[in-house]
Amino acid sequence: MTPIGMTLVRGEEFEPPGPSDFNLPGIGNDDTFTFLGQTMYSGITKPMLQLVLAALLVFLFFRMASGKRSMVPGRLQFVGEGMYGFVRNTLGRDVIGSQDFLRFVPLLFSLFFFILFNNIFATIPFIQFPTFSRIGYVVALALVAWLVYNGAGIQRHGFGGYLKLQTVPAGVPGYMLPLLIPLEFFSNIVVRPFTLALRLFANMFAGHLLLILFALGGEFLVLHGAALVKPVGVLTWVLFLAIAGLELLVQFLQAFIFTILTSLYISSAIAEEH
Amino acid sequence: MEGNLNMIGYGLAAIGPGVGIGLIFAAYIQGVARQPEAQGRLQTIAFIGFALAEALAIIGIALAFAL
Numbered sequence: 001m002t003p004i005g006m007t008l009v010r011g012e013e014f015e016p017p018g019p020s021d022f023n024l025p026g027i028g029n030d031d032t033f034t035f036l037g038q039t040m041y042s043g044i045t046k047p048m049l050q051l052v053l054a055a056l057l058v059f060l061f062f063r064m065a066s067g068k069r070s071m072v073p074g075r076l077q078f079v080g081e082g083m084y085g086f087v088r089n090t091l092g093r094d095v096i097g098s099q100d101f102l103r104f105v106p107l108l109f110s111l112f113f114f115i116l117f118n119n120i121f122a123t124i125p126f127i128q129f130p131t132f133s134r135i136g137y138v139v140a141l142a143l144v145a146w147l148v149y150n151g152a153g154i155q156r157h158g159f160g161g162y163l164k165l166q167t168v169p170a171g172v173p174g175y176m177l178p179l180l181i182p183l184e185f186f187s188n189i190v191v192r193p194f195t196l197a198l199r200l201f202a203n204m205f206a207g208h209l210l211l212i213l214f215a216l217g218g219e220f221l222v223l224h225g226a227a228l229v230k231p232v233g234v235l236t237w238v239l240f241l242a243i244a245g246l247e248l249l250v251q252f253l254q255a256f257i258f259t260i261l262t263s264l265y266i267s268s269a270i271a272e273e274h
Numbered sequence: 275m276e277g278n279l280n281m282i283g284y285g286l287a288a289i290g291p292g293v294g295i296g297l298i299f300a301a302y303i304q305g306v307a308r309q310p311e312a313q314g315r316l317q318t319i320a321f322i323g324f325a326l327a328e329a330l331a332i333i334g335i336a337l338a339f340a341l
Contacts, residue, residue: 019340090318199329202336209339257325260318 014220017212022133022205050131054117058110087112091259096267104266107148111141112259115200119251122208123244130204130251135197142197145262150189153269162269196261203254207247214240284338291331298323 026043033042065080073081087109092101115132122130132138153162167184168177214236221233302320306313 094318195329198333198336199325202329202332206332206335206339253321253325257322260322264322 012224014217017209017216019205021212022208024129046129047131047134047137050118050121050127050129051137054114054121054131057117058113062113083113084109087259091256091263095260095263096270100270101263104148104152104263107144108259108263111145111262112255115141115258116252116255119204119255120248122204122211122251123248130208132200133204133208135201138197138201141200141258142193145196145258145265146193149262149265149269152266156270165271166269192265196258200254200258203250207243207250210243211240211247214243280338280341284334287334288331291327291334294327295324298327 023041024046025041026045027049029043031042032039034040062080062084065076068074068077070077088101088105091108091112092105095101096104118131118137121127122133150162153165156162157165163185166188167181169180169184172180218233218236218240221236222230223233225233298320302316305316
């Protein structure tokens with residue numbers, strides 16, 4: 001990707017950031033291995049540690065918030081109860097229905113707060129890397145969500161009944177069925193995990209790439225720009241702060257969307273036939 | 275003039291989600307204008323629709339850099 005217009009400044013060329021900036025080496029070593037033609041870093045990398053740290057933080061926070069269980073809650077317990085109530089009511093009961101939503105609340109709760117904490121790592125100083133900007137981590141979550149909603153549907157309706165529910169919409173004339181059934185199967189069972197994964201991954205990747213671009217671009221303009229161009233570099237850094245704020249909103253929104261879509265898929269899988 | 279075809283592709287691909295998000299929030303604003311009590315429930319649905327429409331634009335910009 002060649003920069004357009006960056007040759008207005010003297011000094012060397014600007015090197016735009018790219019996907020290779022997301023390839024973090026192992027801690028303490030630079031060993032690589034080749035897998036399917038790609039060079040991968042081996043060893044324990046920073047996103048791996050972040051994943052474990054996020055799980056630990058979620059567990060610790062809610063353990064401490066639910067420790068005392070007093071009738072009149074203190075501040076930590078109040079916050080913990082509010083967050084749990086949000087997931088249980090808005091993401092669970094209002095979407096899946098009050099009959100059988102309780103079974104799925106642990107999964108939705110874990111998904112939401114795990115994704116949220118991992119996303120927020122992109123804003124915390126010294127960490128500053130969204131774990132889900134590496135697609136491998138997202139694929140695992142999308143796989144879990146896929147298995148759960150298909151499994152719940154098969155458990156409720158049986159294998160054939162579940163397929164019929166997902167692929168044959170109600171009130172469709174018979175001649176449309178050969179066209180509609182493969183389309184519905186593809187859309188409901190094949191495409192959904194892909195869009196779930198790609199939505200979260202692409203949002204985190206694009207957001208982090210934007211931030212890197214603004215930071216590096218500002219540094220380039222300030223250091224190598226002509227005298228009149230240097231304030232533009234400082235303005236770039238101010239915009240970096242604004243976009244970091246926007247990214248905070250996007251991080252919360254993406255965690256919310258992943259979880260509410262999972263619960264929507266579960267709800268449509270266990271819904272009663274018309 | 276140098277450049278990258280990827281970025282032209284992304285620019286064209288962003289038209290659809292832009293129109294879609296505008297439609298979604300236009301419907302949300304109209305719904306709240308007709309019935310202000312429904313703001314809470316409509317807000318959840320509006321944000322779900324926003325994220326679904328935005329997903330295509332985000333896939334566009336991510337693949338424009340990656341491919």
